Amino acid sequence: MSSVRPTSSAGDPDRLRDGVPEFPDHPTLTQIAQRQMQIDTWDAMSVDGYRFAKPGAIISFLLTAIMVVLVLTPIPPNWPWDIPLCILSIFSAVVMVVCGLLWLDRPDSGPRPELLEIVPFTRAENLQLMSGQGAEPYGAICACPGCGDECTHLVRRPTDSEPDWATVTRCCRVCNREWVQA
Numbered sequence: 001m002s003s004v005r006p007t008s009s010a011g012d013p014d015r016l017r018d019g020v021p022e023f024p025d026h027p028t029l030t031q032i033a034q035r036q037m038q039i040d041t042w043d044a045m046s047v048d049g050y051r052f053a054k055p056g057a058i059i060s061f062l063l064t065a066i067m068v069v070l071v072l073t074p075i076p077p078n079w080p081w082d083i084p085l086c087i088l089s090i091f092s093a094v095v096m097v098v099c100g101l102l103w104l105d106r107p108d109s110g111p112r113p114e115l116l117e118i119v120p121f122t123r124a125e126n127l128q129l130m131s132g133q134g135a136e137p138y139g140a141i142c143a144c145p146g147c148g149d150e151c152t153h154l155v156r157r158p159t160d161s162e163p164d165w166a167t168v169t170r171c172c173r174v175c176n177r178e179w180v181q182a
């Protein structure tokens with residue numbers, strides 16, 4: 001059956017004819033789903049960042065502090081344990097610096113993409129689009145030219161203001177787009 005139209009905005013020939021009133025953009029279901037994925041990805045990048053960085057920096061800071069205190073003070077265990085503790089505290093300090101830098105580093109993923117929503121078609125907009133619509137044969141199942149929805153569309157007889165050649169007017173339940181078929 002007919003495929004989902006890629007866009008209903010800038011490239012829409014209906015919209016580019018002279019004298020067409022300015023109608024809002026109508027994103028398709030595919031575009032809405034794609035945008036939702038972009039937003040989910042953006043959220044995951046911005047909120048999570050480096051998950052291990054914050055706990056890593058805090059834990060390694062505490063370990064380093066404890067080991068330095070043990071090495072520098074007469075609190076047991078003392079020599080010869082001071083030497084491996086000293087080496088470990090150096091490693092721990094390096095981990096602390098690395099995790100701290102990652103914690104402060106926020107991945108720059110630009111501004112959050114805006115959520116797309118179905119913008120219902122108005123009656124005036126539907127009439128305008130119908131008047132410029134090419135002949136289309138009736139099909140039991142077809143994609144809505146507004147949003148791409150392929151579920152069963154409401155069907156009714158065309159009114160006088162709709163194209164003469166039409167035998168049936170379909171209405172999309174999702175976006176209220178109406179178009180005619182013969």
Ligand SMILES: [Zn+2]
Nearest residue numbers: 144147172175
């Ligand atoms: Zn629709």
